[in-house]
Amino acid sequence: MQHIPTRTVRTSTAAFQRTAALTLIAAAVLSACGGGGGDPGAVPAASGSGGTGGTGGTVTTPVATDTKVSLVMVDGSGNTVTSLSGGQAGTLKATVLTPAGKPAAGAIVQFATTTQGLVSFTPETGSALTDANGVAVVTIKPASYTVSGAAAVSATSVVEGKTGSASVNMAIGAAPLTVGTLAFVEPPKASLPAFSTLALNIPVSSAGKPATESTGLALSSLCVGDGTATLVPSGMSNGVQVATYTNNGCTRGRDLITASIGNSSQTIALDVSAANIGAVQFSGASLTGTSIVLKGSGGQGRSESAQLTFRVVDQQGKGLAGVDVDFSTTTSIGGLAVSPARATTDASGNVSTMVSSGTIPTPVRVLASASRNGATITGLSDTLIVSTGLPIQRAMSMSAEHYNVEGGNVDGTRVKITVRMADQYGNPVSDGTAVNFVTEGGAVGTPAQGGCVTDGDGCTVELVTQNFRPADGRVTVLAYAQGIENFVDLNGDGQYSCTNYVDASGKVPAVYRPLVDTCVSGGEPFPVPGDDMGDPFLDTQGDGVYNALAGDRPFPYGHASYTAAGDGKWGLNYLRSSIEVVFSGSYARITELCRNGACANTVYTAGATIPVPGAAGASCAPQQLAVRLTDDNNNPLPFGTTVSVVSANKLSVAGVSPAVLTSTRSSGGTVHQFTVTPDASCAPGDFSLQTKTPTGKITEFKFTAN
Known part of the structure; x- marks a missing residue:
């Protein structure tokens, strides 16, 4: 009789019972077959035991061979439930038994549902490990408060290579x-x-x-x-x-x-409360860089006037329509004017006025004032959309690319002059701040603007060598811009304060407005008396003292005559800074010669022959030489001039230092050192010391040793 295999046991109770019954039937059949043999898994009887067929073997009962899984859903109190709604959560508990019927510890159980978007698990993977009792737990809840329907949830686990699973059905109800x-x-x-x-x-x-x-x-x-x-x-x-x-x-x-x-x-x-005027912003000008030329100098793309546009905004930055704005200029020198003096903002909060130049070069700003609900807000013109702090005197500086340029004998050498400014907070001034320049010699500025307007923290122009050339070759360049005088911020509020003040009509406003109201008394002091600034002037002597007979000239011409003293009041003024640039000659002189530390003030010009005692003949020895080089005005040679030794004969020369002239404006030129080493036989010899300027001008001095 054929062997009847045992069927795989199902995980449900009914399936398990059916499998057990089949197993018993199979065992009975095998027992009845007799000579077919005994238990398939039993050890055959020994020869001569007397057993025949299968009648002498021991019959065994097959056991369950699949993993068994059971699954329930409980609420927070541990009660079995079959439905969830809204934000309610349930707990899925799966119990896993091994094929031998024992709790399966550490087994992976995967929970899943065939209805997507209806429920979610925690953890999101829907997987968990069984504990020592073979129980794995996950949390289940509706995917949202509004979903509804029915779902079948299953739990599956593989133990000892055998798979078991179970499932429960549940209802999901909406709870808006x-x-x-x-x-x-x-x-x-x-x-x-x-x-x-x-x-x-x-x-x-x-x-x-x-x-x-x-x-x-x-x-x-x-x-x-x-x-x-x-x-x-x-x-x-x-x-x-x-x-x-x-x-x-x-x-x-x-x-x-x-x-x-x-x-x-x-x-x-x-x-809620509505916003008042938040700011008066400068929007821009009709001309790039807001540069206009002197009255009567227009033409060829240059204009004598510019249209300035402001925007009045509320505290959230939105334009305010129908606001009256008054305009005034920070200076009227030379007939400079603004028109109209009052205008009304359009639907976007924009308002414009025109500025026309006068006959004297000067930087200028336009002040725009707007009032609403008893508060007055002011703004100053600038190339930025939002105005920033005005430049202050203590933060203005001026520098040159280098200070000794080849210009004493050469036209067209260019050197960059840069002015940098900051406000009272130390922040760079806004782009478009105008700076004017005047020079004692050569030409300074640009054909388009004359001066320059700031971009970033400063602006740069070029000084070009040409006539006029001062007799001493030293050229003073003056830069001036409109800004505020230095002051001591006693109360630390970051702006000038005053206790006794009036407005333009003589009335006392509620709050003092720097640069708008007049401070009668009680204002914060100047740091030093000189900070109450008088007129700027071109200091041709470099001594800081105005001397018209010496060629000093005031700029701009704000008064009938030069005024050294300030007006005793803090406010807008012409900030100023100046530097001295040397128009160096192209040809060198030696004005001092030192040998082994002993110096003599002897002047040698180009082509001169200079003896070097001790570098030849008996007891010859290395000689330490130093020469002072200047141009014809006792100024340093041009920046970039090289100093070198050429045509050395029977003498070796090393260590010319410095070999290239750096930037300097020191009177008396520069000192260059080198060492002269004799021939091994102390034979007479010579060499030439050569200077060569950036434009190729050469001067040579011949040194001889006999």
Whole structure:
């Protein structure tokens, strides 16, 4: 009779019972077969035992050979449940037994559902390990508060290569979210000021219990719809969603806020304040760089006037229409004027005026003042959209690319002159700040602007060598710009303060406005008396003292005659800085010769023959030489001039230092050292010391040793 194999045991109780019954039947059949043999797994009887067929063997009962899994879902109290709704969560518990019927510890159980988007697991992978009792646990909940339907959830585990699984069916019910009564965290005592924020609590529940999320929450308000407020949700805790309300200058007076989820909604009212004038911004000019030329000098693309545009904005940066703006200039020197003196902003808050040049070169700014609700705001013209601090005297500096240029005998050598400025806070001044230059010799500036306007922290022009050339070859360059005088900030508020002041009409305004109102007395002091600045002047002597007979000239011509003293009041003035650049000659002289530390002030010109005692003949020895090189005005040779030894004969010369002239304006030229080493036989010899300027001008001096 054929062997009947044992069937795989199913995981359910009924399947297990059916498998056991089949196993017993198979065993009975095998027993009845007799001579077919005994238990397939039994050891055959020994020869001569007397057993025949299968009658002498021992019959055994097959055992279950599959992993067994059982699955239930329980609530927080441990009660078995078959449904979930809204934010409710359940616990899936799978019990796993080995094929031998013992608890399977450390086995992986994978939980899954065939209905996607209906439920979610924690952990998200839906997998867990069994404990010592063979139990694995995961959390299950509806995927959202609004989903509904039915789902089959399964648990599968593989133990000792055998797979077992079980499943349960469950119902998922929708439990929509509901919005509760709205409340502010700290209700304002009055209207919420413009650009202030407020926290709003929004209770959210599901089936009467605090929700854990606010899916579908919509927030709106009248002012948000106008674009003058924002309402942004943030964190959620204990069923309360928090949102931040910001008043960006709503003009309604009262806003109505609405929070809704689906058909559930709540509203709350909030008083809000509108914005006042926030700033008067300079928008730009009709000309690139806002550069205009002197009156009567227009033409060929140059203009004697420029249109300046300002924008009046509220505290949120939006343009204000219908605001009257008054214009004035920081100087009227030479007939400079602004027209119209008053204009009204358009629908975007823009307003314009024209500035026309006078007959004297000067930087100028236009002051625009606007008033609303008893407050006056001012702005100064600039090439930036938003004005920044004015330059202050103590932060103005001036430098040259190098200070000794080949210009005593050469036209067209160019050297860059840079001016840098900062405001009282140490920040770079805004782009477009105008700087004027005048020079004692050569030409300075650009054909387009004469001076320059700042870009970044400063601006640069070129000084070009040409006539006029001062007799001493030393050229003073003066830069001046309009800014504020130094002051001591006693109260530390970052601006000039005054206790006794009046406005242009003689009335006392509520608050002192620097540069707008007149400080009668009680103003903050100057650091030193000289900070109350008089007129700037071109200091041709470099001694800091004005001397018209010596060629000093005041700039700009703000008074009938030069005024050294200030006016005793802090305010706008002409900031100034000057440097001296040497127009160096191209040909060298030696004005001092040193040998082994002993120096003589002997002048040698080009082609001179200079003896070097001790470098030849009896007892010859190395000689340490130094020469002082100057041009014809006793100034240093040009920057970049090389000093070298050529045509050495029977003598070796090394270590010419410095070999290249650096930037210097020191009177008396530069000193260069080198060592002369005799021939091994102390034979007579010679060499030439050569200077060569950047334009190729050469001077040579012959040194001889006899």
